[in-house]
Amino acid sequence: MRIGVRGKIFVVSVLLVLTVVAVSGAYLERVLRQWTQERIETELLNLAQMVRVMVEREGTVEPARIDPLADRVGDPKSGRVTVIDEGGQVIGDSNFDVPDLAGLESHRERPEVVAALAGGQGIARRYSMSLGTDMLYVALPFDGPGGRGIVRVARPLSEVEAAVGRLRLALMIAGAIGLVGAVVMSAFASHFLSRTLRSLVQDARQMAEGGEVRPLAIASQDEIGGLAGSINRLADELESTVATLAAERSRFEAVLESMDEAVIALDQHQHLTMVNRAAVALLSLSVGGGSTLRERIRIPALHELVERALDGQAGRGEFEIPEPTPRRIMAYASPLRNATGAVVVMHDVTEIRRLETIRRDFVANVSHELRTPVSIIRANAETLLDGALERPDIARRFLDAVLRNADRLAALVGDLLEISRIEAGTYELNSDAVQVAPIVERIVDSVENLAQDKKISVINEVAEGTVVWADPAALEQILLNLVDNAVKYTQEGGSIVVASRPAGEGTVRLEVRDNGPGIAAKHRTRIFERFYRVDPGRSREVGGTGLGLAIVKHLVEAMDGHVGVDAVAPRGSAFWLSLPSNG
Ligand SMILES: Nc1ncnc2c1ncn2[C@@H]1O[C@H](COP(=O)(O)OP(=O)(O)O)[C@@H](O)[C@H]1O
Ligand SMILES: [Mg+2]
Incomplete structure (x- = not known):
């Protein structure tokens, strides 16, 4: 499950409130318990001292005199008062009447009594079966003219628990209020936080999608402000990188476009990824369209070159393009170095090849043209040397032919010189x-x-x-x-x-x-x-x-x-x- 920023803030603040309430509750409870018990102890001690004075003043240990005294002082609120004689026998108790006293068991061994006899003051706390609650007992010895004994007062500690209970209730209410407050405040905080974050995210996304790149508002000096600043710097850097790349690319395109050579680039599936102006003119091609080179132009020699280049082997070839005007093309295909694909550079060599052919033909023609008169001159000269010279009637004919062909040779050489001078540009x-x-x-x-x-x-x-x-x-x-x-x-x-x-x-x-x-x-x-x-x-x-x-x-x-x-x-x-x- 994905928890948003809002959810996280909410959980954290609720946990915080609960922890504070629990910790402070535990501490307060302990303090309250101790404090209440001490207060009860002090009150009981005061009561016991008062009763001691009263018993000593009575001057007797007769139950008939002591018990009413105990009844008068003791009540459920301030505490139960018990007076015990030296032997442990109860001689007065605010909870019992005189006749019942004799039936009570000896209190001689009660811890508070033992402690009071030993050290002048005894305090004990224990569970009372009859009342079903913890009781605090304070005992003091008395030594009056009527006799000696122990005065003991007791009060249930349910008061402490009641106080603790009230404290808990107060804490629960405070906790609940705190919780509600935390919920509301965290909702507000997370709302504002997530709103700024959301708008930050939205702006950043817009930037990433190539929308208008405007600096994000840095609304605060906190981490979110820092984040916005970082994103702005990132955007600036991105922008300048993109600008550099674009400049690079347009320079590259300008170079490609101004080339006379046709250049095409293909991916590994033989789809065209780049075609320059010269290639468009030469092959009537365009980028895209989803069809492969093979489907667009039928030049087997070119496909062979491309396939070999895609296999990683550069190669050169020459072929004819029949349309729109027949052209002779020399192509060089090579694999792309940093990507899968190939690039093909094509020159139009139609004119070069045509001139080559003309030159070749010209040389052949010149040789042929020169050879004919030369061989005629030679043949006639030989005939003359072989004896025709002796017969003036035919010798003239042969010499005539020699002269005519010499003239022809001269005319040829003259015209050739002329033409080469004109072609060389030296003819002024x-x-x-x-x-x-x-x-x-x-x-x-x-x-x-x-x-x-x-x-x-x-x-x-x-x-x-x-x-x-x-x-x-x-x-x-x-x-x-x-x-x-x-x-x-x-x-x-x-x-x-x-x-x-x-x-x-x-x-x-x-x-x-x-x-x-x-x-x-x-x-x-x-x-x-x-x-x-x-x-x-x-x-x-x-x-x-x-x-x-x-x-x-x-x-x-x-x-x-x-x-x-x-x-x-x-x-x-x-x-x-x-x-x-x-x-
Ligand atoms: N007035 C013309 N009438 C008919 N044919 C001509 C005429 N002028 C040139 N020709 C043809 O053109 C060819 C080329 O002429 P040219 O270049 O002057 O070469 P040449 O006269 O030496 O043969 C000639 O051989 C001839 O067949
Ligand atoms: Mg002529």
Whole structure:
């Protein structure tokens, strides 16, 4: 059973009252008993002395004279008076008449009588069968002219018991009053105590439940006040600890949120306990929901990593995420050090892997592109050395091939150098306001021979005064590449137009149109890649390197422009570039 503070105070105060009443009662009773008995003793002694004087004055020991005397003095209240002669014979008694006296037994051996005879005064106390109570006897000797004897007075001690009884009653009443008082007072005390304690407990509980943390009222300087003070200090400490933890946590969250890497944490049941912003974006995840990682995303390689990490083994892996856009992810999963669970950090390596592939392909392509002209030169040189040199009619053909392929090698190496310079950022671009028309004019002149051979017309439609913000040399190289391609890939008798038009806020669009074979849609997106050709045989035939459009794209983008190709109806292509018209 649980006893509250109230109950305890009540029990203690009741016990206190009972103890005080019992102890003081026992003591008072003893004192009262002794005191009453002493008083009776004194009164009896006085009475006995008075009777002694009276008996001695009577001058005789005749019962007929002594007994009336005893009857006169003795009464139930002041005491029974008995006069005994020297032989122990009763000669007067307030309780008996003269005729009965002779029948009484000798009182010679009564202790008080014996003591009085021996020492002049005898006191005894003993139980009286006839009265059914304790009696106190006081005896004194007398020695009168009529004879000697003993005067004895006696009184029942029931008076003492009556006094004690009254005392007990008084004590009981006092005890009862005290008890009631104690009950009332303890009820009050415990009520106040438990009320302050209760409100203290309530406030402390409110604090613990994260409610408003306000200092508890310190109502008193006692232990309860001390307790309130302690709780306040505890609350302060708690508050500052919570604040520190919160700051720590928000710092930690800020770090996690600003990371580009996706981070997720899982408990031992594979429920997500933390997901940062990058992870939400990458995996479309959120914390909670009660389902496991496995139920949310189907990437077996990731689950395998997580399971191993939960078994305490860190690991690295790479896998594809098909949705929303296909991505290649590198993940590192490790067990949590101080708790059961795992944390997975994921990088998006899609771009890195793509660049790696491009680089690998590029190296393979370059090797391939270089090998072809080199082996042709080599084969022709060998043929010449093997004897063709002696026959001038065919020697020329072989030497021609050597020269053509050497040119091609030179063009390739030139373009490769160009592209690597642009990519390395060492190609210096000095943008300025450039007049476009004169540049196009120069380009038309430079392709004139080739165009005339193919009966192709090249028309400059760029409006006089068209200005773009560009590096003049780079712009010329761009347009030359586009016009050169158009002339090369357009059939005999075709026509090419270079035109310009404003295209929105501060932008000029330049266009090189032809009515050649055009480029199929599936190639259009890839045509600007290095070494990408629609028809490699034809490209080689016309002396192309497959790098022209890649250089164009690089240069245009280095000048903050855009480049693209559209189809032209009914046939042909339109290569366009947009450039800023002012810095
Ligand atoms: N005006 C055009 N008409 C049709 N096809 C073209 C045109 N310009 C470029 N192409 C195609 O684009 C490819 C890439 O061009 P480019 O990068 O200049 O390389 P190259 O001309 O050296 O082959 C060419 O091989 C050709 O197939
Ligand atoms: Mg080209």
